[in-house]
Amino acid sequence: MNLITISGPPSSGKTAVIIKTAETLMKRGVKIGAVKFDCLHTDDDVAYEKAGIPIKKGLSGQLCPDHYFVSNIEAVLEWGLKEGFDLLVSESAGLCNRCSPYVKEIKAVCVIDNLSGINTPKKIGPMLRMADIVVITKGDIVSQAEREVFAARVHAVNPTAIVMNINGLTGQGAYELSTMFIDSEQHVKTLKGKKLRFSMPSALCSYCLGETRIGESYQLGNVRKMNLEENSNA
């Protein structure tokens, strides 16, 4: 089985791109399953089901969805193997701009859209910087110049990635993307021992875990204080 991790800011077009790409693969007889990691709520499972793609969803609640991803992907992988999929696609909402659900040796795709503003590529960090493929969506509604400027910004953040423009509505470009989803050499049987491409913040504070009360005594874990003495403009 092949495994692919897809991440990207909310509403960037991940589900649209995955479904269009999966459709071209399914036409060629590839058996696909998907999993969606999100925080509080998602209707993506409905969209996948409608497209005939078996789907599992996981809501991380108060945790960062990417942390949740790491602790659950093994089990999801086992489900995929049991179902006999040729390809398992993991979609995660990139809510935490500090983390990314990418695993070494497992193909990593970042979906980002032309409408999100030219400073977004810089802001979203490892999710973009560590991806193998960057998919840029919503090119159908902005000008050619804006597409070129946006692509140049993406390139400056991640010069090594393959950058593809895909229209999530019409599926233009999805066939081409699909050819990179399947690697006949890859047989992922377990993720045990594999490493994340980039460490997730190691120190979690009590607020990460749902604490809402303010005050010194509630601040557990790794808590840092601002230095208000120094006048910093940095």
Next chain:
Amino acid sequence: MHSKEQLLLKSPLELLEKYPYLEAFFTNQAVNMMADESMTLKQIMIQMDESGAEDTAFDATHFLDQLHDFIGQMQEFSGVNSQVVEVLTILPGTDKSGQPEGFVELNFKKSTITSIVGPTGSGKSRLLADIEWVAQADTPTSRTILVNNTKPSTDWRYASGKKLVAQLSQNMNFVMDLTVREFLELHAGSRMIANASIIVDKIIDAANDLAGEKFKADTPITSLSGGQSRALMIADTAMLSSSPVVLIDEIENAGIDRKKALEILTGEEKIVLMATHDPILALMADQRIVIKNGGIHKVLQTSEAEKSMLIKLEEADRRIQQLRTKLRSGESIVDDFFP
């Protein structure tokens, strides 16, 4: 070109002097590379390691790899212009029913226009996708695309600054909050054009020449009228886009001089492809391809008879425009249209 080891011994400032385009790369890093100008990359990396790169999501090895690749790509990118796309060729594949397409070899030369006709959903997007992806008999149509009569480099597929096709369609809008001049400067900057202001002025002039109503350089792009936006997009794509092929999806017949628009594009040596249902536009092209059932059904050269037909159609069009003007100014329409 420096090796990775050599890069490590330089300071960001030294690198910036040698490769000015690195500014975009450095400013896009999570770390301020210019904090101490005397430090070499190696020293900066060591320091990052000690002060917890975790916080800023900085990965030193990855950074060095990307820096090295970025310089390599940019050097190639600035030299790419040397390879002009003179001609793009399509070798036939099959339509949706597996029938072979109706041509032997289809050429699109630079500075020429090809119109694409056929019902919606007949396979225009697939054709465009085949060109963008420089298909090598490896897409559903099995078409093959050649660039300058040879099998093209895979860079056209995978390199981000190197895309074969620029696209202009009616649903595209400007979304950035910038003036016309700022916007064009930003676009020129992303292509590392040295004398941006010259080309920016040229684009504004050309766009104003196309648009019915003139606009100024300090107009916000989002407040341009439909015709003005289209005019600016066309002039910008003609002069600043890096892509040799321009696909136009219908040019509306209002607020813009369509003939001049096409002249600007061909004047900049673009290969123009134009999907249209409008007979005037279709006949302005040098050749037209008819798409049916997912395949190219026919290729027609615009004949002499069609060219004289075009002159008559343009005359009829001009007269309809006059009727519009009359209507607008409150005059009545008398039957002197068909003499």
